[in-house]
Amino acid sequence: MESFFARYRNYLVLLTILVAQMIGLAVQVRRTGSGRNTLGMQDGEGVRLIRLWATALVSPPERFIHSSRLLVLGLWQNYFDLRRTHAENQQLQQTIDRLRLEQAALLEDAKEGQRLESLMGFQQKYLYATQAAQVFGTGGSNLSRVFYIDKGSADKLERDMAVITPDGIVGKVREVFRHSAQVLAINDQNSGAGVILETTRIRGILRGNADGRLQIVDLLADKRIQPGEKVLTAGGDQIFPRGLPVGEVEKVVPDPDRDGFIEIMVKPAAHLDRLDEVLVITSMQPRFSPQEQNDLATSETLKGAEAAALDEQRKASTIMAERLPGLTDPNAPPKPVDPNAPQPSLLVVAPAKPLKPIHPDRFSPGAAPDAPTAAAAGDKPKAQAEKTSAPVSRTASQADSTAGSQPASGQSASQPDSEPKPQRNP
Amino acid sequence: MARVGAISRHDMEVRRYPILVYGLIPLTALVLQAWLPRVVGRYAWFDLPLVVTVYFALGRRSPIQGTLMGAVLGLFEDALTGHAIGINGIAKTVCGFLAASVGIRVDVENSAIRIVLNFALSLLSSSIYLFVYRFLLGLSLEWSWMTQLYIAIGNSVIAFFVFPLLDRLQLRD
Incomplete structure (x- = not known):
């Protein structure tokens, strides 16, 4: 043995x-x-x-x-390339070399500053x-x-946070450690992002292929899709916010595995092979600049003042309605309460009914014909008088037809249009 | 007779290195493998951990040591990627074992043999990777044999230049 x-x-x-x-391996799959x-979306503890x-x-x-x-690159750019010039004419060029050295350093700083400024500008402009x-x-x-x-x-990074650059999306955080994080690039085969074509509004899933190139898969053939069209994030994957640039359509090729389907090769907007600085979206909550916050506060204040003014107006209407008894008919019989009827809003003032006149005449409220008739007659007293004397007339027939369109219970008192408006306080 | 010759060569020509070399060279290979693609972009057609595995397996002529070194380097390489841990481990374990087994029988001082071995073992490693990923695990994976061919060529070129440098690190009596 x-x-x-x-x-x-x-x-x-x-x-x-x-x-x-x-x-x-079997445990991980x-x-x-x-x-x-x-593979499991999240690694086990051992892995x-x-x-x-x-x-x-x-x-x-x-x-x-x-x-x-x-x-080393900085040294090479700032020092070694100047050293040759320095050796050629050390005495005469000493001052110039020093200035050049400083200038090179400043230029480098300026370039870096510009780069960081654009990054910070994007960061501040960005809503998240x-x-x-x-x-x-x-x-x-x-x-x-x-x-x-x-x-x-x-730094408060978490899994599945979107990673972007000012040019476009880059990937998502896959694994987070204490002071570093692993990011799965969008051109990985296991990656996936919901995208939409800018003009045709066709949605698809973006992923990488074996060569590390981006492609949109599972699409039905569509002749509207042309090279050069912009590709944006669709926002449905809960990782990338909507509307971020992804790239542009490079070419459209038929799916080799399925008839009638196509694959869109996408040229990425971000330089996926040469990434230096990236931005991780740590919160999807909107973040506003101080100016925008100020505008929002002003807007809220204005809204509050407007609401207060409306409230005051409402109170004044209520007080007026209470203090003006002439606007309500104390002798009117109480209306039956309909339990199914909608409750009137506080803002709706009940239509007022005028008091009975002491000496009624033909202009007095109540002496007028029904509202549809009056409306058809153009509110002319003469026409009203004629209507009472001529039972069959063209106006009456019009009134009938008009009344037919009104509710059967449409009494003149319940129809504001048919009521004479109270002009003064009796 | 050939076996006797091989055994005597094995006994006489086992290379020994300072203990630091066994730690630093594989670590350097892992670090460079992770960092160099940032410099060369998509043209990162090399697999430095595999080159180091083959080198030590050939030099030490010990299948167990070659197996262990291949397994450790492969596992670490897997851990740095987003894939399952163990795929590269299996591939490099087999490559380390085979390299050491071949190293017993051939003259590893010959540069041409070492380069050809690197080329062949690179393709074998890729094949095992594909086999494990697609057939053993049943996962979908797009594959480009052309890229794997470039990687095999890259490994051979790197071996051509790096193996003589690493030879200088060995201890001599």
């Missing part, structure tokens, strides 16, 4: 390690409801621990190399809260398009 293990020791070690890794295998170890091991030297590269971060490393594989940024949970 001992000789068996000694003889096949190498194979046994190989087999053990392979089986252990296969078991580890899940089967969806549609019967397809997929996350291994990722944490790897990041903790690789990130510090990676950041060091990144910083060193920037430093964002966190600027610097890219310092990648996943190191052509099959997995991920990169690392120098902000993590200490």
Whole structure:
């Protein structure tokens, strides 16, 4: 037995390690409801621990190399290219060299300032809260398009936050560590974002292909889709806000697997291969500038004043209605209360009814014919008088036809149009 | 007779390195693999952890050490990507084992053999990766053999220049 293990020791070690890794893989893969295998959206604790170890091991030297590269580049640009000139004419060019050195440094600062200014300008203009971060490393594989940024949970970053640049969307936060985070780029095969074509308003799903290029898949063939059309985020994926630039249509190719379907190759708006600074959208709540907040406050104040004025007006109407008894008929019989009738609003003042005149004449309220007739007769007293003497007339027939369109219970007292308006206080 | 020759070569030509080299070189490979794509963009056609695995497996001529180094480097490489942990691990475990097994039988001082081995093992690693991803796990993955060919060529070129440099780090009696 001992000789068996000694003889096949190498194979046994190989087999053990392979089986252990296969078991580890089997734990990570899940089967969806549609019967397809997929990786879990969130890593388990053990897997996350291994990722944490790897990041903790690789990130510090990676950041060091990144910083060193920037430093060396700065030195090269600011010093070494001037040194040659300095050597050529050291005595005469000393002052100029110093000025050039300073100028180069200032130019570099100015360029950086402009770049940061544009970034900050975008950040302030942008309606959502964002966190600027610097890219310092990648996943190191052509099959997995991920990169690392120098902000993590200490900077309130969370999973599934959108990562963008002023040019367009970049990806989403996949894993968050203390001082770094892993971002899944939009050109990864496992990535997905809801997008919409700007002019044709066709929606689709954006993902990456094997070459790291962007494509919109699962689309029915449509001749309206032309190269050059802008692609924007649709906002339905709960990750990217709506309307952010994604890129533009590069070309439309037929889906090789399905007839009648097409794939749209998209040229990304952001430079996915050369990312330096990115913005992480940390909150989808709208964030307004001080000026906009001031405008909002003013608007609210104005709205309050308007509401107060309306309230005052309402109170005055109520007081007037209480103090003017002539506007209500004390002798009028109480109306039956209809339980199904809608409750009148406080704002609606009941139509007033005039008092009975002491000496009624033909102009007195109540002596006039029904409202439709009066309306048809043009409110002319003469026509009213004629109507009483001539039962069959053209006006009456018109009135009948008009009355037919009125409710059957349309009494003159309940119809404001038919009532004479009280002009004065009796 | 050939076996006797191979065993004697194995016993005589096992390379030894300072203990720091075993830690620093793989770490450097992992760091550069993660950082260099930021510089060269989409033309990152290399797999430095695989190159290092093959180098140490060939030099040490120990299948167990080659297996372990391949497994560790592959797992760390997986951990840095967004994919499942273990796919690269399996691929590089097999490559490390095979490289060490071949190293017992061939003359690893020959640069041409080392370059050809790198090329072949790179393609083998890609094939195992694809096999595990698509068939073992049943996941969908778009695949470009052309890219894998470029990576294999890139690995061979890197091995051509880096292996002689790494040879200088070995301990000599």
